[in-house]
Amino acid sequence: MAVSADLAAAEATKVRRAAGRISHPVILGAATLTGLLSLLPLGFVVYIATTSGWGTIADLVFRPKVGGLLVNTLTLMALVLPLSAVLAVALAWLVERTDLPFAQLWSWLVIAPLALPAFVHSYAWNAFMPRFHGLGAAVLVSILAYLPFLYLPVAAQLRRLDPALEETAQSMGKRPAVVFFLVVLPQLRLAIMGGALLIGLHLLAEYGLFVLTRFDTFATAIVDQFQSAYSGPSANLLGGVLVLLCLGLLGLETGLRGTERYARVGAGAARRRGRLSLGKWRLLALLLPLIFAALSLAVPVLTLARWLWSGGAVIWRFDFIMPALGQTAMLALAGAILTTLAAVPMAWLSVRAPGRVQKILEASHSYVGALPGVIIALALVTITVQVALPLYQTVATLIFAYVLMFLPRALVGLRTSIAQAPVELERAAASLGRPPIAAIWQTTVRLAAPGAMASAALVALGITTELTGTLMLAPNGTRTLAMRFWSYTSELDFASAAPYALLMIVLSIPLVIMLHMQSDRVEQA
Amino acid sequence: MTDRLPLVIGALLALGFSNPISAQEGPIVVYNAQHETLAQEWATAFTEETGIPVIIRQGSDLEVANQILQEGANSPADVFLTENSPGMALVDKAGLFEPLPQDILDQVPAQFRPADGNWTGIAARSTVFAYNTDRLSEGDLPKTMAELAEPKWQGRWAASPSGADFQAIVAAYLVLEGDEATLKWLEGMQENAVIVRGNRAALAAANNGEVDGALIYHYYWFGDQAGTKESSGNTKLHYFGNQDPGAFVSISGGGVLKSSQHKDEALAFLRFVTGKGQDVLRDGTSFEYAVGVDHEANAALPPLAGLDAPEIDPTQLDTVKAAELMTEAGLL
Numbered sequence: 001m002a003v004s005a006d007l008a009a010a011e012a013t014k015v016r017r018a019a020g021r022i023s024h025p026v027i028l029g030a031a032t033l034t035g036l037l038s039l040l041p042l043g044f045v046v047y048i049a050t051t052s053g054w055g056t057i058a059d060l061v062f063r064p065k066v067g068g069l070l071v072n073t074l075t076l077m078a079l080v081l082p083l084s085a086v087l088a089v090a091l092a093w094l095v096e097r098t099d100l101p102f103a104q105l106w107s108w109l110v111i112a113p114l115a116l117p118a119f120v121h122s123y124a125w126n127a128f129m130p131r132f133h134g135l136g137a138a139v140l141v142s143i144l145a146y147l148p149f150l151y152l153p154v155a156a157q158l159r160r161l162d163p164a165l166e167e168t169a170q171s172m173g174k175r176p177a178v179v180f181f182l183v184v185l186p187q188l189r190l191a192i193m194g195g196a197l198l199i200g201l202h203l204l205a206e207y208g209l210f211v212l213t214r215f216d217t218f219a220t221a222i223v224d225q226f227q228s229a230y231s232g233p234s235a236n237l238l239g240g241v242l243v244l245l246c247l248g249l250l251g252l253e254t255g256l257r258g259t260e261r262y263a264r265v266g267a268g269a270a271r272r273r274g275r276l277s278l279g280k281w282r283l284l285a286l287l288l289p290l291i292f293a294a295l296s297l298a299v300p301v302l303t304l305a306r307w308l309w310s311g312g313a314v315i316w317r318f319d320f321i322m323p324a325l326g327q328t329a330m331l332a333l334a335g336a337i338l339t340t341l342a343a344v345p346m347a348w349l350s351v352r353a354p355g356r357v358q359k360i361l362e363a364s365h366s367y368v369g370a371l372p373g374v375i376i377a378l379a380l381v382t383i384t385v386q387v388a389l390p391l392y393q394t395v396a397t398l399i400f401a402y403v404l405m406f407l408p409r410a411l412v413g414l415r416t417s418i419a420q421a422p423v424e425l426e427r428a429a430a431s432l433g434r435p436p437i438a439a440i441w442q443t444t445v446r447l448a449a450p451g452a453m454a455s456a457a458l459v460a461l462g463i464t465t466e467l468t469g470t471l472m473l474a475p476n477g478t479r480t481l482a483m484r485f486w487s488y489t490s491e492l493d494f495a496s497a498a499p500y501a502l503l504m505i506v507l508s509i510p511l512v513i514m515l516h517m518q519s520d521r522v523e524q525a
Numbered sequence: 526m527t528d529r530l531p532l533v534i535g536a537l538l539a540l541g542f543s544n545p546i547s548a549q550e551g552p553i554v555v556y557n558a559q560h561e562t563l564a565q566e567w568a569t570a571f572t573e574e575t576g577i578p579v580i581i582r583q584g585s586d587l588e589v590a591n592q593i594l595q596e597g598a599n600s601p602a603d604v605f606l607t608e609n610s611p612g613m614a615l616v617d618k619a620g621l622f623e624p625l626p627q628d629i630l631d632q633v634p635a636q637f638r639p640a641d642g643n644w645t646g647i648a649a650r651s652t653v654f655a656y657n658t659d660r661l662s663e664g665d666l667p668k669t670m671a672e673l674a675e676p677k678w679q680g681r682w683a684a685s686p687s688g689a690d691f692q693a694i695v696a697a698y699l700v701l702e703g704d705e706a707t708l709k710w711l712e713g714m715q716e717n718a719v720i721v722r723g724n725r726a727a728l729a730a731a732n733n734g735e736v737d738g739a740l741i742y743h744y745y746w747f748g749d750q751a752g753t754k755e756s757s758g759n760t761k762l763h764y765f766g767n768q769d770p771g772a773f774v775s776i777s778g779g780g781v782l783k784s785s786q787h788k789d790e791a792l793a794f795l796r797f798v799t800g801k802g803q804d805v806l807r808d809g810t811s812f813e814y815a816v817g818v819d820h821e822a823n824a825a826l827p828p829l830a831g832l833d834a835p836e837i838d839p840t841q842l843d844t845v846k847a848a849e850l851m852t853e854a855g856l857l
Contacts, residue, residue: 060852063855064855065852065855065857130729130733131733131735211722211723212722214721214722214726220722221857223687224687224857225852225857226588227585227587227588227687227688227689228587228687228689228692228844228848228851228857229587229591229845229848234852234857310753381592381595382595385595385596385597385599389599392596392599393601471583471584472584472592476554476580476582476601477580477582483583487561487562487583488561488562490560490723491560491561491562492725492745492748492749492752492756493562
């Protein structure tokens with residue numbers, strides 16, 4: 001059956017070449033503009049590097065400390081990404097394809113950790129087990145905090161697989177396990193790659209999580225340098241090394257993603273598939289989601305509850321809390337909408353017009369996701385102070401920074417949902433006389449709209465908990481939930497910090513519900 | 526779901542726009558690197574007394590100092606407050622501070638402010654060695670901070686070199702002992718110290734027996750003792766004294782920016798902080814030392830005058846050099 005999938009892919013490529021593509025200069029232009037704007041932080045890093053000279057670069061980059069950081073960062077990736085992928089596939093398969101008890105409940109609980117900011121996870125673990133730190137802690141907390149990034153696309157893909165493929169394989173005498181590895185797993189590739197890339201980018205950029213687990217990465221070293229010497233060459237040069245790491249990651253993902261076709265055209269929807277009976281393994285299998293939920297939800301929720309309880313009524317300073325809630329919600333909403341819109345042209349090009357130009361453009365969209373907020377914010381502070389002062393410390397600049405930081409999040413969701421929209425519909429609309437952009441808008445973009453909502457929700461989740469960029473770029477007087485949380489925790493006043501963590505979670509819950517619903521509706525599509 | 530989305534978006538928008546971010550165009554902007562709670566108490570009391578609103582922008586010492594340098598004459602800041610002196614010295618060196626009038630300077634004794642009078646002390650904190658009483662007896666304590674770089678202390682003490690607090694201590698060492706000795710000490714530290722982020726983490730490591738002691742500032746210990754004691758219950762404080770670098774008292778500073786459009790209000794704020802505002806330090810939970818003339822410290826603290834700290838003009842504290850040496854030693 002894999003053969004026929006390959007045939008379909010080859011045929012699709014032929015069709016693309018033969019029929020030519022819908023012309024897309026406007027889309028290409030829009031994607032190029034976003035790509036160029038995304039290059040601003042890189043340009044800044046390169047500018048600092050060239051002005052500081054080779055001697056400084058050699059002194060600051062080629063030293064034992066940086067070697068140690070490199071080993072740490074690569075070890076972290078090498079452990080977290082495969083472990084997360086295996087765990088996400090196992091959980092998604094149990095929840096979606098077997099008669100696991102309470103499957104519906106688990107499908108919610110497994111993605112619920114998304115509502116908890118990564119640094120809340122690590123604060124909770126720090127309070128729960130004060131002596132648990134280093135690589136082990138960093139790996140565990142990273143998996144707990146970021147697994148939903150992989151679980152969501154994998155579960156959605158598992159649900160939409162056409163059962164006919166597996167049934168055919170089975171009818172040819174393949175055992176279920178063989179069917180899984182030969183037929184199911186290859187079809188999960190796009191979902192696994194997309195999710196893993198997103199987690200990888202977050203691992204490169206994350207600061208708060210690793211501070212508390214006492215694990216040094218490039219991001220923590222950059223913040224150290226920034227706090228000691230601000231925009232000196234040292235912070236920016238480490239940022240440059242991080243960009244290189246990110247390009248490596250992107251190359252790996254592109255290489256592994258492949259060019260198969262994943263849409264199906266035809267009458268009706270794919271049938272729903274029956275669930276595999278786990279038999280005597282049913283209760284044992286229950287342990288996996290149970291342990292994951294206990295570690296990823298019970299630990300932080302109980303810690304937070306303890307803080308809230310010990311704080312009593314005095315920690316509910318509504319004169320501080322309400323403005324922080326309002327400002328956070330507004331920034332998240334505006335940032336999410338703009339980021340998603342900015343990502344649409346690139347997502348369309350990636351699916352419909354892959355090629356060298358598209359690859360370069362896509363890399364320029366994605367690499368920013370691996371930069372810590374500090375590097376992006378430093379570039380924007382310097383640029384606005386020196387050449388665009390009226391934009392300095394404005395909401396506009398802050399939102400622009402959010403767009404850059406969270407483009408990769410928007411891209412992953414959009415790309416998958418555009419890939420599911422059959423290109424034939426666009427062509428049909430165009431052949432019926434619609435102008436190209438209208439043809440795309442009325443077919444693919446509409447079909448991908450639920451995916452776009454999910455992308456926006458992912459971005460909004462990120463903005464709700466973003467700290468470093470907001471601190472540096474926000475207008476004077478801005479106080480988001482994350483800023484208040486950080487401020488109180490740095491004074492060790494965990495009780496006063498707790499309401500802000502709770503509200504970040506409350507704000508995130510509707511977003512997680514949106515993500516879950518979008519993932520649910522995929523099966524009806 | 527799509528039917529309900531407009532509702533969700535509408536609700537979010539209503540929330541957001543009921544608190545427009547740009548509505549707080551206020552008279553004075555304080556770039557604050559002190560603890561936010563302390564600065565907020567000062568700001569609230571000041572606004573109550575004068576009616577002048579205060580907007581606080583939060584950051585850490587050197588980060589904010591460098592930001593002010595970058596903003597230069599266009600800085601939106603009116604006042605700058607820090608936890609330690611090096612950040613103040615950096616801005617002062619760039620000539621961005623307004624010289625303070627004598628009446629403000631006179632509110633703080635000369636040893637707690639720079640000789641040039643461009644900024645002033647607003648609070649103080651002392652370096653201490655918090656030690657685990659199960660693991661160290663008084664006889665085992667280091668006599669000097671320099672001892673901590675000796676091989677026998679390997680793996681036995683914790684510190685947070687990435688913070689401005691610790692870098693102020695390094696800058697003091699630099700003033701007292703010179704470049705070469707400082708680098709040597711830092712290299713010893715890189716060998717010996719368990720590196721954590723934040724003074725609390727260092728204190729907690731000493732408390733739970735992971736290390737014997739931690740080089741921190743005093744007020745973290747007093748704050749924890751006044752609260753749950755969960756990070757300090759098994760520890761005591763050792764003051765180095767003898768004008769050792771380890772007895773360094775770091776001065777938190779306040780200054781008014783030359784570029785300020787609201788200088789009178791900004792100066793009034795600094796006058797308040799170094800005057801009546803010092804009572805907040807006596808009565809509050811910050812446990813930092815008050816430095817105002819005739820203002821008492823929190824009753825829980827040993828008298829500042831008895832700590833036998835080395836005498837250092839805060840303008841000499843060179844944080845750029847300190848960060849360079851720390852990078853060279855592999856601590857940053």
